[in-house]
Amino acid sequence: MKNLEELLKQETFSDEEIAYLLGLTGTDECNQLRTAAYDLTTELLGTEVYYRGIVEFSNLCELDCHYCGIRNGNDEVERYSLTQEQVVDAALWCGEVGYGSTVLQSGERHSPEYIDFVENSIREIKTKSISETLPEGLGITLSVGEQTLETYKRFHEAGAHRYLLRIETTNPELYAKIHPADQKLEERKKCLDYLREAGFQVGTGVMIGIPGQTIDMLVQDIRFFQSMDIDMIGMGPYISHHQSCMYDKSMMDVEPLLQLAFNMIAVVRLVLRDVNIAATTALQALLKNGREVGISYGANITMPNLTPREVRPSYQLYEGKPCIDEGRADCHGCLQKRVESVGRTVGWNKWGDSKHYMKKSL
Ligand code: SAM
Numbered sequence: 001m002k003n004l005e006e007l008l009k010q011e012t013f014s015d016e017e018i019a020y021l022l023g024l025t026g027t028d029e030c031n032q033l034r035t036a037a038y039d040l041t042t043e044l045l046g047t048e049v050y051y052r053g054i055v056e057f058s059n060l061c062e063l064d065c066h067y068c069g070i071r072n073g074n075d076e077v078e079r080y081s082l083t084q085e086q087v088v089d090a091a092l093w094c095g096e097v098g099y100g101s102t103v104l105q106s107g108e109r110h111s112p113e114y115i116d117f118v119e120n121s122i123r124e125i126k127t128k129s130i131s132e133t134l135p136e137g138l139g140i141t142l143s144v145g146e147q148t149l150e151t152y153k154r155f156h157e158a159g160a161h162r163y164l165l166r167i168e169t170t171n172p173e174l175y176a177k178i179h180p181a182d183q184k185l186e187e188r189k190k191c192l193d194y195l196r197e198a199g200f201q202v203g204t205g206v207m208i209g210i211p212g213q214t215i216d217m218l219v220q221d222i223r224f225f226q227s228m229d230i231d232m233i234g235m236g237p238y239i240s241h242h243q244s245c246m247y248d249k250s251m252m253d254v255e256p257l258l259q260l261a262f263n264m265i266a267v268v269r270l271v272l273r274d275v276n277i278a279a280t281t282a283l284q285a286l287l288k289n290g291r292e293v294g295i296s297y298g299a300n301i302t303m304p305n306l307t308p309r310e311v312r313p314s315y316q317l318y319e320g321k322p323c324i325d326e327g328r329a330d331c332h333g334c335l336q337k338r339v340e341s342v343g344r345t346v347g348w349n350k351w352g353d354s355k356h357y358m359k360k361s362l
Contacts, residue, residue, distance in 0.1 A: 008036035018219045037266035037298030049344045050352025053094030053306040054103040056315040057082045061107025069241035069316045080311045087121045090306040095129040098348040101139035108145030119158045126159035139351035146191045152198035164203040170224040171217045201357040203232030209257045210238045211249040231354035236282030237261045239318035262297045269298030274355040285320040296342045304331040
């Protein structure tokens with residue numbers, strides 16, 4: 001293996017090199033990795049971090065993912081669905097304060113009423129958010145799980161143009177362990193193809209530190225992102241939830257888990273280069289400034305929470321989710337300072353689309 005300084009100058013990496021970088025633990029070495037990823041982000045994407053105000057509009061879910069706090073089988077969680085007016089109001093507020101883009105996320109459902117609800121919400125947000133600062137309205141990212149190709153086409157036609165569907169892990173045995181038998185890895189992969197076909201900028205990602213996951217599996221996850229020509233990445237640490245089926249399975253210790261998650265962001269930046277990478281809320285659940293550290297390791301997207309305060313406690317996918325007792329204005333006040341604390345600026349009133357995607361569509 002070359003020395004680290006030489007390795008970090010490369011533009012392509014072998015599996016062995018990726019595994020070595022992911023496994024770094026020494027303070028100096030991790031700082032070298034961080035600097036290389038941060039500098040590459042600046043070189044390829046500039047200094048701006050883009051906001052996507054996230055509206056978690058319903059915790060009703062038909063699925064039973066073993067790790068998730070809002071899985072269908074959790075009878076202890078209070079279920080809610082926002083009205084269309086509440087969803088549109090939250091999204092429009094984010095446009096008014098300059099965020100440029102919104103993310104609509106919920107548990108997974110397939111009823112015609114639900115599909116209509118999502119489609120109509122997108123249309124209304126799109127029409128009502130057009131302004132002088134946003135002549136094409138808000139950028140809309142969806143995160144509503146596995147749907148049919150026809151449904152994806154309807155959502156895209158209504159005006160959503162980015163979609164996040166995490167593959168969670170690409171290892172078939174691990175995927176089978178953390179999902180019920182009727183939830184198949186192949187189906188999820190097929191949906192990523194459908195999203196591409198429907199015209200979306202396609203985002204995926206994995207949970208990091210799933211019990212039983214190895215560094216080699218994470219290397220293969222990165223290879224999967226490459227082979228699918230993914231445009232956006234959203235990854236975060238696996239954090240246990242006391243009402244999930246995996247609560248007895250051991251979660252990694254916080255310090256090594258965070259380091260692995262930060263290394264994963266940096267290595268994905270070095271390998272995939274010009275994709276958008278989110279500094280996810282789960283990082284902040286483990287470390288107060290986790291999102292800023294994520295940005296310093298090469299992330300360029302952050303997702304302030306716009307979910308109304310009264311329902312936030314019911315959208316706890318994992319334990320310790322931050323800001324559940326705050327409203328959207330509190331997040332707005334503190335986030336800019338956090339972004340600037342790591343030498344970045346906020347890309348106000350911009351969609352901040354994936355450069356990787358834009359290059360392909362030229
Ligand atoms: N239903 C949609 C879907 O499946 O894509 C979106 C909602 S789902 C709750 C959003 C993401 O939460 C999942 O992709 C998963 O990675 C993450 N998540 C759920 N439980 C988690 C946990 N215990 N720790 C970390 N992330 C978790």
